[in-house]
Amino acid sequence: MKICVYGAGAIGGHIAGRLARGGAEVSLVARGAHLAAIQANGLTVQAHDGTHHSRPKASADPRELGPQDAVIVTVKAPALPDVAAGIAPLLGPETAVAFVMNGIPWWYFLGVNGPHRDRRLPAVDPGGALESAVGLPRTIGGVVYSAAEVVSPGVVHSEHGNIRVILGEPDGRISDRARAISAALEAGGMPSPVTPDIRQEVWAKLLGNLGNGPLCVLARRGVRDTFADPLLREAGRRSAEEGRAIAAALGVVLTDQHVARVAASNMAHKPSILQDLELGRPMEIDALFDAPLQLARLTGTPAPQLELLVALVKQVARAAKLYPDIP
Template identity: 90%
Template sequence: MKICVYGAGAIGGHLAGRLARGGAEVSLVARGAHLAAIQANGLTVQAHDGTHHSRPRASADPRDLGPQDAVIVTVKAPALPDVAAGIAPLLGPATAVAFVMNGIPWWYFLGQDGPHRDMRLPAVDPGGALESAIGLERTIGGVVYSASEVIAPGVVHSEHGNIRVILGEPDGRISDRAKAISAALEAGGMPSPVTPEIRLEVWAKLLGNLANGPLCVLTRRGVRDSFADPLLREAGRRSALEAQAIAASLGVALPDAHIERVSQSNMMHKPSILQDLELGRPMEIDGLFEMPLHLARLTGTPTPQLDLLVALAKQTARAAGLYPEIA
């Protein structure tokens, strides 16, 4: 299977290494020193099950790679306009595009039954560029659990074995194309269930992002260190409860067990949004934090703690020059 990973940073690099290990014909869209190292020396993934080396094709220009059977988009939300502008050369007549990302996806309400059916989300798809360039008919939703970090150009380190990529069609079908991508990932050692309830999985991941992301940005420490303070652990639990309420207001019932899982987290790994702050990279504040709060306001769901923590996280990002100033 011919698969391109669009955005080969930590997560994308890990997935590309898994796909190559499983026998897929892998290519990468990457940039900078990471791209140069992959082109020169290949891609190395250090994981719980060994060190995996591969030599995927890699370029900053999708035109060098040509049409694919599938594209897996793993960029951070601020880079999505670049994906919309550049993805066309990778798309054949039947190419599926799996968005394996954090936060509320651009397609969330498209085709969904309910009071918000077909509502667009310009904050995560400015000008409808992704809908126009890719379209709902090609789109597969995705959620990834993989505590990964680029520790040197061309080298990705994955912290532990609790990894998986969950895939699902926005309309709830268990499609052959989603199963094909899943099989390619699983052949390389990455568990990849296909679900009929991808929106539930989006919120299950977002629960953790909202519970620990703003707090870790403010403390500048990882989850385990931040949650060592009982008051901050309780704050994380309350944030998760508010996120659960937002999901419920949209018809997604997250079990209480998810709250306990998040509040008991002892993950040493720093959330990606904290890594971005430390490295001076664009931060996913809008997709991860602001969009869920926009949906809370849409449904009239009170979120007093998240409102405060997100406002403080934004100010932290502004102080670092990584988020727009208040007009």
């Protein structure tokens, strides 16, 4: 299977390494020193089951890679406009595009029944660029669990073995194309279930982002160190509960266990949004934090703690020149 990973940073690099290990014909869209290292020396993934080395074709220009059987988009949300502008050369007539990302996806309301059917989300798809460039018929939803970071150019380190990529069609079908991408990932050692309810999985992952992300940014520490303070661990639980209430208002049912997992988290790993702050990279505030709060307001769901924490995170990001100033 010919698969391009668009955005081969930590998560994308790990996924690409797994695909290569499983025998897929892998290419990468990357940039900077990471791209140069992969072109010169290949891609190395340090994982719980060993160190995996591969030599995928890599370029900053999708035109050099050509049409694919599938594209897996793993960029951070602020880079999505660049994806919309550059993805066309990768798309053949039947190419599927799996958006394996954090936060509320751009396609969330498209084609679903209910009071918000076909509502657009400008915060995560400004100007409808992704909808125009990719379109819902090509789109597969995705959620990834992989505590990974680029430890040096061309080298990705994954902290633990609880890794998986969950895929699902926005309309709830269990499709052959989603199964094909899943099989390619699992052949490389990355579990990849296909679900009939990808929106539930989006929210299940998002509870963790809401529960620990803002607090870790404000504390400037990883999850374990932040949650070592019982008051902050309880604050993380309350944030997850507010996220659960927003999901419920949209018809997505999450359990007490979903919230409990957030409060029980003991990873030393720093959330990616904190890594971005420390490295001076654009932060995923809109997709991870602001979009859920917009949905809270849309549904009339109170989320006072999240409103406060996200406002504080925005101020931290503004001080670092990583988020627009208040007009």
